[in-house]
Amino acid sequence: xxxxxxxxxxxxxxxxxxxxxxxxxxxxxxxxxxxxxxxxxxxxxxxxxxxxxxxxxxxxxxxxxxxxxxxxxxxxxxxxxxxxxxxxxxxxxxxxxxxxxxxxxxxxxxxxxxxxxxxxxxxxxxxxxxxxxxxxxxxxxxxxxxxxxxxxxxxxxxxxxxxxxxxxxxxxxxxxxxxxxxxxxxxxxxxxxxxxxxxxxxxxxxxxxxxxxxxxxxxxxxxxxxxxxxxxxxxxxxxxxxxxxxxxxxxxxxxxxxxxxxxxxxxxxxxxxxxxxxxxxxxxxxxxxxxxxxxxxxxxxxxxxxxxxxxxxxxxxxxxxxxxxxxxxxxxxxxxxxxxxxxxxxxxxxxxxxxxxxxxxxxxxxxxxxxxxxxxxxxxxxxxxxxxxxxxxxxxxxxxxxxxxxxxxxxx
Numbered sequence: 001x002x003x004x005x006x007x008x009x010x011x012x013x014x015x016x017x018x019x020x021x022x023x024x025x026x027x028x029x030x031x032x033x034x035x036x037x038x039x040x041x042x043x044x045x046x047x048x049x050x051x052x053x054x055x056x057x058x059x060x061x062x063x064x065x066x067x068x069x070x071x072x073x074x075x076x077x078x079x080x081x082x083x084x085x086x087x088x089x090x091x092x093x094x095x096x097x098x099x100x101x102x103x104x105x106x107x108x109x110x111x112x113x114x115x116x117x118x119x120x121x122x123x124x125x126x127x128x129x130x131x132x133x134x135x136x137x138x139x140x141x142x143x144x145x146x147x148x149x150x151x152x153x154x155x156x157x158x159x160x161x162x163x164x165x166x167x168x169x170x171x172x173x174x175x176x177x178x179x180x181x182x183x184x185x186x187x188x189x190x191x192x193x194x195x196x197x198x199x200x201x202x203x204x205x206x207x208x209x210x211x212x213x214x215x216x217x218x219x220x221x222x223x224x225x226x227x228x229x230x231x232x233x234x235x236x237x238x239x240x241x242x243x244x245x246x247x248x249x250x251x252x253x254x255x256x257x258x259x260x261x262x263x264x265x266x267x268x269x270x271x272x273x274x275x276x277x278x279x280x281x282x283x284x285x286x287x288x289x290x291x292x293x294x295x296x297x298x299x300x301x302x303x304x305x306x307x308x309x310x311x312x313x314x315x316x317x318x319x320x321x322x323x324x325x326x327x328x329x330x331x332x333x334x335x336x337x338x339x340x341x342x343x344x345x346x347x348x349x350x351x352x353x354x355x356x357x358x359x360x361x362x363x364x365x366x367x368x369x370x371x372x373x374x375x376x377x378x379x380x381x382x383x384x385x386x387x388x389x390x391x392x393x394x395x396x397x398x399x400x401x402x403x404x405x406x407x408x409x410x411x412x
């Protein structure tokens with residue numbers, strides 16, 4: 001296993017001295033290309049790397065996520081259950097809970113709320129959560145009004161990635177409902193398809209009607225979604241969506257819920273977090289027995305490595321580069337410097353803390369945290385979350401309470 005930040009992995013980019021005098025735009029292209037090649041070369045398990053390579057080419061080099069439509073062919077099998085035996089009572093109970101907790105995005109949210117990004121009393125995100133001091137160190141000084149607009153765009157970028165992820169979750173939930181073998185799981189899966197469609201609806205409506213800005217999907221998020229949607233194995237789809245993407249999204253939603261002071265967005269996120277808590281719970285229920293009792297040791301090792309690589313991809317590479325190209329392309333700020341700023345931003349630190357606090361215990365619970373892989377997580381600084389509560393031990397209310405209690409700065 002390799003840490004994506006490890007400079008000895010993959011092709012070595014040209015040094016700053018070699019690039020002296022090269023236009024910033026050309027430097028950015030060179031840096032981005034080498035960075036993508038390094039990501040591919042850093043994958044420790046060859047089979048995992050080969051399986052991810054087609055999606056990486058489509059997302060990182062061909063830019064399929066920046067087109068209006070993206071075809072993702074899938075060859076999974078549908079499991080038609082003609083026995084109708086209810087064999088999973090805990091999952092059936094989760095289904096009944098999901099049915100009783102459905103909400104209506106049009107009726108139940110206060111869409112009449114005036115969302116003003118320049119209202120300091122109800123900020124989309126507090127100014128001191130943004131990396132303005134670090135930007136100033138790189139020579140970028142923004143006015144007070146520009147800082148408020150930057151906060152608006154940061155939230156728009158974050159919510160756009162949530163929205164794109166929800167569209168991927170909609171399709172993955174539908175695929176998994178076809179693939180999964182238990183009738184109780186199919187019943188629950190049908191409620192998740194509805195949930196994901198509703199989440200897609202409300203995030204788009206907020207972006208379109210309140211923020212008036214929608215960013216394209218992040219290339220690395222596209223790679224992950226393309227990889228799991230095109231994989232024929234039902235348990236990899238399940239692992240990718242229900243544990244990795246949904247688990248990490250739960251951390252992202254919780255951090256945004258914590259940061260924002262805008263009441264409509266806060267209520268929207270509250271509803272979504274409660275849904276997502278059920279989704280991740282569903283994932284760990286379905287996968288624990290399959291991974292620990294059905295898969296061969298070789299298959300389990302491959303899933304373990306795949307989960308680690310996706311964890312690193314999501315930790316290191318959601319750097320808001322779409323924001324960089326929107327705000328700073330053509331300035332003296334280089335893409336590499338932007339990456340450094342974002343990685344060290346207080347909000348991103350908090351996001352990673354909450355995100356992996358939810359993910360790592362679930363991987364441990366379902367059997368993808370062997371002694372073989374633990375040193376890799378330790379090297380990447382993610383081992384501190386081992387032993388914490390997993391999704392079967394947490395409710396949506398627990399997650400909201402923890403999000404409210406988390407603070408980046410003591411005075412907030």
